[in-house]
Amino acid sequence: MESDAGPRGLRGVGAHLRLAWPVFVVFLVQRLMTVGFVVAVAPDELWRLTLRWDAGWYLRLAEGGYVYPNLAADGQVKASNLAYFPLFPWLVRHLAHTGIISYGGALLAVSWLGGLLAVWAIFAVGNAWYGRGAGIGLAALWGTAPASLPLTMGYPEGLFTAAAAAALLCLIRRRPILAGCCGIVAGLLRPTAVAVIAMIGAYAVVEVARWIATRRQASGRHGIVAGDEPAPLRAVAGVLLSTAGLGAFMAYVGVRTGEVFGYFTVQGQWGQRTAGFGEYWQGMAAGLFASDSGSLVPVDIVVALGYVALFCLIVFDRRLAWASVYAAGVLLITLSHITFQHVYLRQLLPAFVLLIPLVRMRVPRAGAITALTLVSIAVAWGSALFLLDPGSAL
Numbered sequence: 015m016e017s018d019a020g021p022r023g024l025r026g027v028g029a030h031l032r033l034a035w036p037v038f039v040v041f042l043v044q045r046l047m048t049v050g051f052v053v054a055v056a057p058d059e060l061w062r063l064t065l066r067w068d069a070g071w072y073l074r075l076a077e078g079g080y081v082y083p084n085l086a087a088d089g090q091v092k093a094s095n096l097a098y099f100p101l102f103p104w105l106v107r108h109l110a111h112t113g114i115i116s117y118g119g120a121l122l123a124v125s126w127l128g129g130l131l132a133v134w135a136i137f138a139v140g141n142a143w144y145g146r147g148a149g150i151g152l153a154a155l156w157g158t159a160p161a162s163l164p165l166t167m168g169y170p171e172g173l174f175t176a177a178a179a180a181a182l183l184c185l186i187r188r189r190p191i192l193a194g195c196c197g198i199v200a201g202l203l204r205p206t207a208v209a210v211i212a213m214i215g216a217y218a219v220v221e222v223a224r225w226i227a228t229r230r231q232a233s234g235r236h237g238i239v240a241g242d243e244p245a246p247l248r249a250v251a252g253v254l255l256s257t258a259g260l261g262a263f264m265a266y267v268g269v270r271t272g273e274v275f276g277y278f279t280v281q282g283q284w285g286q287r288t289a290g291f292g293e294y295w296q297g298m299a300a301g302l303f304a305s306d307s308g309s310l311v312p313v314d315i316v317v318a319l320g321y322v323a324l325f326c327l328i329v330f331d332r333r334l335a336w337a338s339v340y341a342a343g344v345l346l347i348t349l350s351h352i353t354f355q356h357v358y359l360r361q362l363l364p365a366f367v368l369l370i371p372l373v374r375m376r377v378p379r380a381g382a383i384t385a386l387t388l389v390s391i392a393v394a395w396g397s398a399l400f401l402l403d404p405g406s407a408l
Contacts, residue, residue, distance in 0.1 A: 143334075235345040
């Protein structure tokens with residue numbers, strides 16, 4: 015029996031890849047359309063994919079490592095790259111060290127590979143719940159989300175979403191230890207890993223509650239289907255394991271800064287801070303009603319509110335319980351702090367589960383494909399123009 019486990023597993027992966035192949039094609043086409051539009055508008059500006067905004071910070075981090083304190087020539091304290099998590103630049107550095115590819119090329123290669131892993135994991139989640147068509151639709155929609163430009167640039171959003179989606183898939187399949195391992199990866203990529211940890215933690219709480227309930231029954235088996243017995247120890251181990259990546263990086267930053275909560279000090283250097291609901295609402299109102307006519311801030315706010323509305327459509331579905339916890343965590347973390355307005359949508363990008371209600375809409379296949387194609391072209395064109403806009407930030 016054991017000798018056949020490996021081949022069966024490999025055959026299963028191969029079969030799953032054959033089912034998922036359309037999502038890889040769609041994702042690559044979406045990315046290449048953005049690159050094509052950039053080349054068409056300004057062929058000499060492709061460097062922006064690896065040097066603009068956070069992509070440039072990740073590139074310099076991969077090349078030179080962390081710097082703290084970060085002092086200017088005049089002695090003024092500048093923002094430190096300790097705000098950026100280590101796994102993505104670590105992978106870029108080691109790929110570049112092979113000598114096969116430059117640092118810039120490695121940055122894009124790791125980013126695009128992370129995106130491919132993400133659409134595969136998202137497909138697997140959708141397929142597990144609603145079938146192959148839903149899995150393809152969910153992955154395709156995620157790849158053309160309003161703030162999907164970072165998936166074309168040198169950003170870790172693809173890798174993080176892959177880890178989060180894989181963790182959710184593991185919980186669906188009742189494998190909390192593997193979910194905890196995915197949580198470790200997520201914790202080394204983005205602070206939003208708190209949402210992944212919360213999702214695994216919610217699973218553990220339910221498993222412990224189910225175990226207590228079965229223990230109180232006379233036979234200990236009533237209401238439990240074979241193969242569905244609660245496993246509280248594995249669930250608790252999974253949630254403890256999931257905190258290791260985020261906890262290790264927080265400890266590292268604490269040692270480098272000499273402060274227990276050094277990460278938040280570093281974030282403060284970037285002007286990032288937590289906001290109360292009233293303060294955040296005032297900022298939304300100011301952005302919506304007082305921005306310039308050409309500003310994208312109103313669009314950002316409308317899209318963010320759309321994500322909140324989609325959350326209201328999934329939160330009461332018991333099948334989507336773990337997905338709802340994860341989505342709630344992403345929304346809360348994103349919408350409870352002050353940052354650049356356009357960054358909010360990028361930080362909401364990993365909340366792929368919020369797109370599930372769109373996938374479940376009854377739309378003819380031809381109409382869905384046409385709509386997806388048109389939206390992909392529009393988003394790719396808009397992404398190219400946003401990338402080339404000297405006054406934008408993402």
